[in-house]
Amino acid sequence: MKFGLFGGAIAKRGDKSPDSQGYGRLIELVQEAEGLGFHSVFLVEHHFTGAGQVSATLNLLTYLAAKTERIRLGTAVTVLPWHDPVLLAEQAATLDLLSRGRLDFGIGKGYRDVEFASFRIPKDEALARYEESLALIVKSWTSDERFDHDGRYWQYSDIVVEPPVLQKPHPPLWTGAGTDESIARVAESGLNVLFDQFAGFGRTEERLLVWRAACARAGRAFDPMQVALARAVAITDGAREYAAAVEARERRTAGMVRAYGALPGLQGSQPASYADAGRASDALIGDPDVVLRRMRELRAMGFEYVLMLLPDDAATLRRFAREIMPELQGEGAPAA
């Protein structure tokens, strides 16, 4: 198995001192994660939240590119309807070039009503904008010849987009999918898929089955590194820490629901009792043996690539890297 990180950082207006979730803290965590053997970091992108979430994600990743050597750098996700596709293609190519081919470009069509309202983009244009933008970005990266673009939402004349991307034909594209229909569409499109942190293990297993079937129908070989599963992880010692971690997780999720509406894939809550740790739930919370057992359950389903929700502190990263990862990295996937 391979492990990445998923999350963001906070820089609020008016904060006098950077808090534990600040940009500087994120940079330190990612540098440490690289040393600990994490394969990637995927950062969110949001706008106008008032909570200080990362907005210029490609810029922050470009900074991280300079501070790291190997870890892959992903967006999760860049919402295409907000951006000029050609300027975005230039920014992403610049990151791919400077990072020596470490960009994983995660994209989406947007889901937060408040962001559509703030950008004054009708939500019913989201899919059409996403599709036009995606095609134009891929063409921008791959065309050595000048071209015109006469789209519904964007138009350009006689352009060639520079700098060139380093990964050929272009950086891997990722996108989220939750429903059976959207999973099948992504499999057919050739993009890689991000599964969310909220769906329970049962639904998560179903999703992978849907993905494999759709790949088979589309004549696409199943590659477990093209399926990234986001999961919250908390390694605890004993009942008291377990209860605190469950409470923190539920408080965090409830806050997101309050702020942004229903979250895709959200299902129920964590087992409240320590004895029930490891039973059906979304997050991996528990003593190291519980987390390891739950990770092996995911591996048995066919997941080989898990993105751990960025913890607030490096201690969790270190414990995960030392107590969990070595047990799993040597283990191959079960025969399909």
Place this chain on the structure above:
Amino acid sequence: MKFGLFGGAIAKRGDKSPDSQGYGRLIELVQEAEGLGFHSVFLVEHHFTGAGQVSATLNLLTYLAAKTERIRLGTAVTVLPWHDPVLLAEQAATLDLLSRGRLDFGIGKGYRDVEFASFRIPKDEALARYEESLALIVKSWTSDERFDHDGRYWQYSDIVVEPPVLQKPHPPLWTGAGTDESIARVAESGLNVLFDQFAGFGRTEERLLVWRAACARAGRAFDPMQVALARAVAITDGAREYAAAVEARERRTAGMVRAYGALPGLQGSQPASYADAGRASDALIGDPDVVLRRMRELRAMGFEYVLMLLPDDAATLRRFAREIMPELQGEGAPAA
């Protein structure tokens, strides 16, 4: 006097190996320049040239922010009509935050006809777009309260722009100006001014007089660090190197005129003979004593801040830093 750098890098499509002007080379030069005592680096931004010029300038500067500690990081210039102002404000703020307040934000309304044509933006909208964008960017940086924007070219509802800039009230704004009218407008607007590399010494001196007079009329104190003068510099040894440097300079300028049309401020050519080195011309080309004398002429005019056109090699940087800079840094400006 203080010295910065001005220029870009080249990353062409189809290049198999990075050339001497590549992004990697630029990064090395800037790192070395910081160590040599250069105060700033200003990078160009261009689109669709086919020559591989830097397009995602804020991203490249964010990479440089991670690779340096003290040198200031500028755009020269970001053309506002091409960009969503709020996304641009987010990107610039992210750079300001990550660089710990080292952003110098140079902006312009655009001048290359081919870029207007490629973006399909009528050139006669340039000024109105520039003005709307600039006001919105400043508001985005400085408003802690949510606001709406109902502009002619851009509209948003209920936004607050994050992350916050680190420099308060906001990063310094710079813009180019060449005519007396535009110099006076910039002085009145409160922005800092960039004078181009092409105007001869006579016109360059006139411009500074116009600036000082306009500052006085506007009740703005004259600050020589708010006036950056771009200059090409080549340090030569003897007649043969001089002739080669003059020829290289003229070839380069002629190539830019061919590619992009008339350049603002362009005046005549360099003195062709070694004996005439140091006579009226735009660039500072000659043996170290000539370059030093020419720099002292600029200082006598009142210039305290010169941006040297990025040389192709670090040797020129080193010679400039060792043979020219120490002679000038201790010398104050003449009494006004």
